[in-house]
Amino acid sequence: MPEGPSLVIAKEAMRGFIGKKVKSVSGNSKIDFQRMHRRKLTDIRTWGKHLLLCFDEFTVRIHFLMFGSYSINSFRDREPRLSLEFAKGSLNFYACAVRYLEEPPDEIYDWSADVLSDVWDEKAARKKLKATPKTLVTDALLDQTIFSGVGNIIKNEVLYRIKVHPKTKVGDLPPRKLTEMIKEARNYSFDFLKWKKEYTLKKHWLVHTKKTCQRDGNPIRKEYLGTTKRRTFFCESCQKRYPS
Numbered sequence: 001m002p003e004g005p006s007l008v009i010a011k012e013a014m015r016g017f018i019g020k021k022v023k024s025v026s027g028n029s030k031i032d033f034q035r036m037h038r039r040k041l042t043d044i045r046t047w048g049k050h051l052l053l054c055f056d057e058f059t060v061r062i063h064f065l066m067f068g069s070y071s072i073n074s075f076r077d078r079e080p081r082l083s084l085e086f087a088k089g090s091l092n093f094y095a096c097a098v099r100y101l102e103e104p105p106d107e108i109y110d111w112s113a114d115v116l117s118d119v120w121d122e123k124a125a126r127k128k129l130k131a132t133p134k135t136l137v138t139d140a141l142l143d144q145t146i147f148s149g150v151g152n153i154i155k156n157e158v159l160y161r162i163k164v165h166p167k168t169k170v171g172d173l174p175p176r177k178l179t180e181m182i183k184e185a186r187n188y189s190f191d192f193l194k195w196k197k198e199y200t201l202k203k204h205w206l207v208h209t210k211k212t213c214q215r216d217g218n219p220i221r222k223e224y225l226g227t228t229k230r231r232t233f234f235c236e237s238c239q240k241r242y243p244s
């Protein structure tokens with residue numbers, strides 16, 4: 001699943017279409033395409049894993065789910081869910097969920113929860129975490145209402161970076177570790193963004209899909225943890241399970 005930084009990259013790549021009028025719309029989504037016909041794309045925004053195509057009176061929300069993707073000015077060998085054609089070029093979205101949002105995005109989205117947003121709010125994240133002390137950190141990091149944009153790779157790498165065991169409960173984290181988790185969720189997301197742009201993301205993985213801990217040489221475990229049951233890679237030896 002594309003994580004938040006990948007959507008920021010998509011948004012930047014699509015920027016040239018802002019202010020341009022949609023010439024034709026097609027695809028296998030069931031939404032009413034006519035609404036977009038001849039309308040001007042006024043902005044493209046992201047909130048975590050949501051890509052928002054903004055028009056004057058409505059917004060089209062693209063959610064990439066597990067296998068969603070997009071192409072610009074070219075087509076894949078399958079039918080797009082949504083294809084927007086402009087005078088010059090096209091935007092095509094595949095295997096994603098597409099829907100209209102009637103309310104302005106600012107009324108729907110809590111931008112302060114987006115780890116890549118300029119208005120990301122650490123204190124708000126801390127408050128939300130404090131309210132769910134029994135949640136495992138492996139689930140908390142994937143909670144889009146707390147860390148919008150954080151996906152499974154970022155989760156694994158953040159926990160490895162701060163040396164916290166994924167089965168630790170949020171309420172058992174010492175305050176400084178809680179602070180570190182919140183800070184690194186954002187820091188790692190920006191590192192992810194930078195590395196992804198350089199095509200060096202995988203090279204920088206320290207624990208995700210790895211076999212051996214590069215800190216101590218112990219084997220990296222792979223388990224499907226938490227209510228989210230996502231692939232979790234961790235080192236039993238240097239990632240501490242609190243309370244110790």
Ligand SMILES: [Zn+2]
Binds near residue numbers: 215218235239
């Ligand atoms: Zn280790």
